[in-house]
Amino acid sequence: MKRLAITGVSRDFGGALALDGISLEVSAGEFVCIVGASGSGKSTLLSLIAGLDVPSRGTITLDGLPVEGPGPERGLVFQTGALFPFRTVEQNVAFGLEPLRISKADRRERVAWYLAELGLTGLEKRLPKELSGGQRQRVAIARALACEPEVLLLDEPFGALDCQTKDDMQVFVRKVWQDTGTTIVMVTHDVEEAVFLSQRIVVLATSPGRVAAELPITLPDQRDLPLKLAPHFLDLRAKVESLVRDHRSPSYA
Numbered sequence: 001m002k003r004l005a006i007t008g009v010s011r012d013f014g015g016a017l018a019l020d021g022i023s024l025e026v027s028a029g030e031f032v033c034i035v036g037a038s039g040s041g042k043s044t045l046l047s048l049i050a051g052l053d054v055p056s057r058g059t060i061t062l063d064g065l066p067v068e069g070p071g072p073e074r075g076l077v078f079q080t081g082a083l084f085p086f087r088t089v090e091q092n093v094a095f096g097l098e099p100l101r102i103s104k105a106d107r108r109e110r111v112a113w114y115l116a117e118l119g120l121t122g123l124e125k126r127l128p129k130e131l132s133g134g135q136r137q138r139v140a141i142a143r144a145l146a147c148e149p150e151v152l153l154l155d156e157p158f159g160a161l162d163c164q165t166k167d168d169m170q171v172f173v174r175k176v177w178q179d180t181g182t183t184i185v186m187v188t189h190d191v192e193e194a195v196f197l198s199q200r201i202v203v204l205a206t207s208p209g210r211v212a213a214e215l216p217i218t219l220p221d222q223r224d225l226p227l228k229l230a231p232h233f234l235d236l237r238a239k240v241e242s243l244v245r246d247h248r249s250p251s252y253a
């Protein structure tokens with residue numbers, strides 16, 4: 001289990017400051033959502049944590065060790081799952097396990113467990129083109145989780161899905177998080193989704209991107225879809241929406 005610490009992180013794209021002095025800690029096993037208006041630097045922050053990009057200033061550490069590039073302890077899933085088109089579902093999920101020194105039988109068992117966990121049993125032999133958008137995203141999440149990362153980084157993973165599929169995916173992700181204890185950091189522009197999923201929401205402000213607010217999400221651990229209509233849920237959602245609105249650049253007002 002790892003603790004993620006982001007300290008004084010800035011990212012300057014040749015004079016354009018995308019992130020300015022972000023400090024944030026995520027505890028082992030925590031589920032944190034990052035929200036903010038378009039351009040607030042959400043994706044930039046996630047790529048820095050993933051090690052796909054390097055901060056201009058500041059440090060990012062996992063259990064005290066600096067992040068210096070991508071690593072197997074951090075799994076990443078984007079909006080379009082980017083599956084290997086000529087691999088079947090089970091071959092996609094097994095991909096990250098192939099270089100690991102585990103027996104074929106263990107590998108098969110692990111793949112089967114994650115396929116079952118994500119509701120994909122029965123689709124093992126299908127190719128990505130034979131799946132729905134929601135199924136494809138579940139394969140992408142299963143593939144990231146099969147490597148048993150300490151931290152799962154999700155960048156708008158359900159952004160391209162219809163409302164119904166998105167609802168189902170949110171329920172899946174809550175269950176997976178509870179079953180596996182994986183630390184999750186997720187970027188979304190959907191405030192309802194962030195409130196439903198997370199234990200804490202970090203709101204980023206725009207121009208430059210910085211932490212505007214952090215809110216603990218005081219909802220029960222067991223969450224089902226009707227919770228989205230409960231008064232306490234709606235209060236939290238309204239509060240976060242107004243924080244996002246209040247911290248976007250004037251050009252969006």
Ligand SMILES: Nc1ncnc2c1ncn2[C@@H]1O[C@H](COP(=O)(O)OP(=O)(O)OP(=O)(O)O)[C@@H](O)[C@H]1O
Pocket residue numbers: 013016017018036037038039040041042043044045189209
């Ligand atoms: N490679 C890059 N070169 C120059 N500027 C960049 C680059 N990547 C991001 N930016 C700028 O950094 C800022 C933050 O972008 P980022 O994509 O992280 O925001 P975001 O909050 O994820 O936005 P959205 O919700 O629209 O996806 C934006 O002003 C963007 O134009």
